[in-house]
Amino acid sequence: MTKLERARGTRDFAAGEALLRQQTVNTLRNVFELYGYNPLETPVLERFDTLASKYAGGAEILKETFTLKDQGDRELALRYDLTVPMCRFIATNPNLKIPFKRYQIGSVFRDGPLKIGRYREFAQCDVDIVGVTSMAADAEMIEIAQEVFRRLRLNAILKVNSRKILNGIIALAGITPDKAEKTILTLDKLEKTGRQAVEKELAESGTPAAAIKKLMALVTVDGTNNEKLARLGKELKDEGKEGIAEISEMLGNIQNAKNVEFDPSLARGLAYYTGTVFEAFLNEQNLTEIKSAIAAGGRYDKMIGNFVGNGRNYPAVGISFGLDIIQDALGMLKTGPKKSAASVYVIPVKVNAKKAVSELRKAGINTDVDMNDRDIRKNLEYASSMGISFVAIIGERELSDNKITLRDLRSGEERLLSIEEAIAFLKPTQAS
Amino acid sequence: MTKLERARGTRDFAAGEALLRQQTVNTLRNVFELYGYNPLETPVLERFDTLASKYAGGAEILKETFTLKDQGDRELALRYDLTVPMCRFIATNPNLKIPFKRYQIGSVFRDGPLKIGRYREFAQCDVDIVGVTSMAADAEMIEIAQEVFRRLRLNAILKVNSRKILNGIIALAGITPDKAEKTILTLDKLEKTGRQAVEKELAESGTPAAAIKKLMALVTVDGTNNEKLARLGKELKDEGKEGIAEISEMLGNIQNAKNVEFDPSLARGLAYYTGTVFEAFLNEQNLTEIKSAIAAGGRYDKMIGNFVGNGRNYPAVGISFGLDIIQDALGMLKTGPKKSAASVYVIPVKVNAKKAVSELRKAGINTDVDMNDRDIRKNLEYASSMGISFVAIIGERELSDNKITLRDLRSGEERLLSIEEAIAFLKPTQAS
Numbered sequence: 062m063t064k065l066e067r068a069r070g071t072r073d074f075a076a077g078e079a080l081l082r083q084q085t086v087n088t089l090r091n092v093f094e095l096y097g098y099n100p101l102e103t104p105v106l107e108r109f110d111t112l113a114s115k116y117a118g119g120a121e122i123l124k125e126t127f128t129l130k131d132q133g134d135r136e137l138a139l140r141y142d143l144t145v146p147m148c149r150f151i152a153t154n155p156n157l158k159i160p161f162k163r164y165q166i167g168s169v170f171r172d173g174p175l176k177i178g179r180y181r182e183f184a185q186c187d188v189d190i191v192g193v194t195s196m197a198a199d200a201e202m203i204e205i206a207q208e209v210f211r212r213l214r215l216n217a218i219l220k221v222n223s224r225k226i227l228n229g230i231i232a233l234a235g236i237t238p239d240k241a242e243k244t245i246l247t248l249d250k251l252e253k254t255g256r257q258a259v260e261k262e263l264a265e266s267g268t269p270a271a272a273i274k275k276l277m278a279l280v281t282v283d284g285t286n287n288e289k290l291a292r293l294g295k296e297l298k299d300e301g302k303e304g305i306a307e308i309s310e311m312l313g314n315i316q317n318a319k320n321v322e323f324d325p326s327l328a329r330g331l332a333y334y335t336g337t338v339f340e341a342f343l344n345e346q347n348l349t350e351i352k353s354a355i356a357a358g359g360r361y362d363k364m365i366g367n368f369v370g371n372g373r374n375y376p377a378v379g380i381s382f383g384l385d386i387i388q389d390a391l392g393m394l395k396t397g398p399k400k401s402a403a404s405v406y407v408i409p410v411k412v413n414a415k416k417a418v419s420e421l422r423k424a425g426i427n428t429d430v431d432m433n434d435r436d437i438r439k440n441l442e443y444a445s446s447m448g449i450s451f452v453a454i455i456g457e458r459e460l461s462d463n464k465i466t467l468r469d470l471r472s473g474e475e476r477l478l479s480i481e482e483a484i485a486f487l488k489p490t491q492a493s
Numbered sequence: 494m495t496k497l498e499r500a501r502g503t504r505d506f507a508a509g510e511a512l513l514r515q516q517t518v519n520t521l522r523n524v525f526e527l528y529g530y531n532p533l534e535t536p537v538l539e540r541f542d543t544l545a546s547k548y549a550g551g552a553e554i555l556k557e558t559f560t561l562k563d564q565g566d567r568e569l570a571l572r573y574d575l576t577v578p579m580c581r582f583i584a585t586n587p588n589l590k591i592p593f594k595r596y597q598i599g600s601v602f603r604d605g606p607l608k609i610g611r612y613r614e615f616a617q618c619d620v621d622i623v624g625v626t627s628m629a630a631d632a633e634m635i636e637i638a639q640e641v642f643r644r645l646r647l648n649a650i651l652k653v654n655s656r657k658i659l660n661g662i663i664a665l666a667g668i669t670p671d672k673a674e675k676t677i678l679t680l681d682k683l684e685k686t687g688r689q690a691v692e693k694e695l696a697e698s699g700t701p702a703a704a705i706k707k708l709m710a711l712v713t714v715d716g717t718n719n720e721k722l723a724r725l726g727k728e729l730k731d732e733g734k735e736g737i738a739e740i741s742e743m744l745g746n747i748q749n750a751k752n753v754e755f756d757p758s759l760a761r762g763l764a765y766y767t768g769t770v771f772e773a774f775l776n777e778q779n780l781t782e783i784k785s786a787i788a789a790g791g792r793y794d795k796m797i798g799n800f801v802g803n804g805r806n807y808p809a810v811g812i813s814f815g816l817d818i819i820q821d822a823l824g825m826l827k828t829g830p831k832k833s834a835a836s837v838y839v840i841p842v843k844v845n846a847k848k849a850v851s852e853l854r855k856a857g858i859n860t861d862v863d864m865n866d867r868d869i870r871k872n873l874e875y876a877s878s879m880g881i882s883f884v885a886i887i888g889e890r891e892l893s894d895n896k897i898t899l900r901d902l903r904s905g906e907e908r909l910l911s912i913e914e915a916i917a918f919l920k921p922t923q924a925s
Contacts, residue, residue: 429529
């Protein structure tokens, strides 16, 4: 007999967890559509060539790509993100209207080492706008993130920066352009490994001590957003100055920038960013163990054009939400998430309760019902273990009076109600 | 330069198509939850061993299974259906409460020959109840399908039969038990290939002419459901009689069986069915080209127990909806499906229209806005090509009066409205 188990690095979501996941996805969809983004669904399977394109995700990610072949011996792969499939979609739809505003929510696959909180199959939720250079688009990404966290009731801080500012800072610190990318990748670890480790790594890669000192002073400048922008703005030149102007314009475009923090040390690991970068972190006192970003993104004005290779420019900015980490956070925070789709469980006691069940469902009340003729005690245990809040007991007396006995499983309180009264009572509990 | 294209047998869904798909999925989810079924999400990746289990999908489907390996050289596969992953979930969760009512909507993968309407990555929408032997559960599957088609406004016929009746008919026709399974697989082609072809295939596999005649007469008995049940009930014995009683009980359990047709020739290809079987077909005059079933299912009381192998019984009944074929049908039928998530496209004419855009979105109106400072003509063309119904033009005059000029792109009609009036006007068009 084969031992039945899940593939390593994969997860199942059932009942309450799946309901919470679905509710979170609905919130994301609703906000994305509120801002006028259309859904896109691309397949899990892509041609290996597409994902291995030199302008796609790069060598590191390609090492973690699951590959397979079809019957015709064609090389295929499982998508490792949703950005490269979007680029492929743009390339295969030359008549696509620009701006192209799309969102996509789906599973991606990476055959990487297994660590806590890392999975081989996980979900990404991306929203991107292609074809707009105005900072209004970058501001829109921040507002979308604010609205998502507001609806999910998550306190979050949105950190923003610009690659142009980082490049300006690196130049001003006297670091040569050939070391700029390496310096950015090292700075990206500041939040995780701390200042000392970053300074050590910079020194080890041959950055002079004076340059490190200048660099660290500039990226850790303090004050309000405006103070920091003004201080750096006085020193930075050319590209750096441009970045300061862009971030100022973006912040000016955001209705309420209270939880938006300009952080000139924010780097983001990916090489393809060309302008703004953002990362969102939880700001919940009870959730200090979640340190990773719950959303991240930025502007990448060159990547799609390089990838598509038709000579056209595709300026783009986007943000990606981490469904798994957001779900983990919501699961830890919420005191009583819905555990069951059913709002009420009907227990027929030696009668046919079909009519009441139909009426509850016709009124839109999610209704489960015993079909195994179990006794009341067993049925109560079942409903309780399923996390259903109410049971409706229907015996001969209830049936002849066209009523139900509604019991609140948390308080134990019982009331005899007409079907209409029960519907009116249950209706508000249904909303989720 | 790599030629960018989709993997063979896969599809993209964008804008209107993706919105329709999502709306259909929401309808299915809502109906499944109305009947008290909880969502389950299992991974796309399963261990090859699991999918190759002798009680899983069988040799035919295993030939079409995409296989791959992880870095640890473990043999994996992409799920080819959602039933086997559900069985694996039950096996890996020994404390699961029974009855287990779950639905799952997701992509499945089959590396089969490419034909029109056949894809290598397609969606299944399954709803199943595990742990109930009562025909009330089978009736619930029919009612779920009726409610789904009612909400999707699709006319459909639900054909029902029982494997027990088929076995009884086969015995009564004098066909030996060793030929029963082959006979059922041949009968399954009746709708597609016609009576002559079926009779020919039966004769070729050695069924005597008299048996074929008797068999065909029994499976094509005519009359109302009750007449057919009565006629067969008089002749059938043992298992066949039991099947007649079950179908009668199931039909009696359905509130409105108007579009439910008892068809004793209905066979269903899969070997694992043990009782009721059902298939739903479109009954739309304008859609006669779609001949395949749009949903199908039945009772399989042995399969999960065999698969899990822990000595327990897991009677089960379920139905699966074909999302792709339903989407095709809806796309062909609907005169004007929503083409864009956005209900209104805001055109700022040399002004900052941020405030109006924010107010529209705060009121829940899905709003897109030009961020490229294009002229009115280009913006109108864009909104029209995107399938957005309304544009809101905001120039200096509108801005100073706190108004917008709302144009209906279908009729060309324009009206000058306050933001509140525009919201009240657009709100009903938003519902979908």
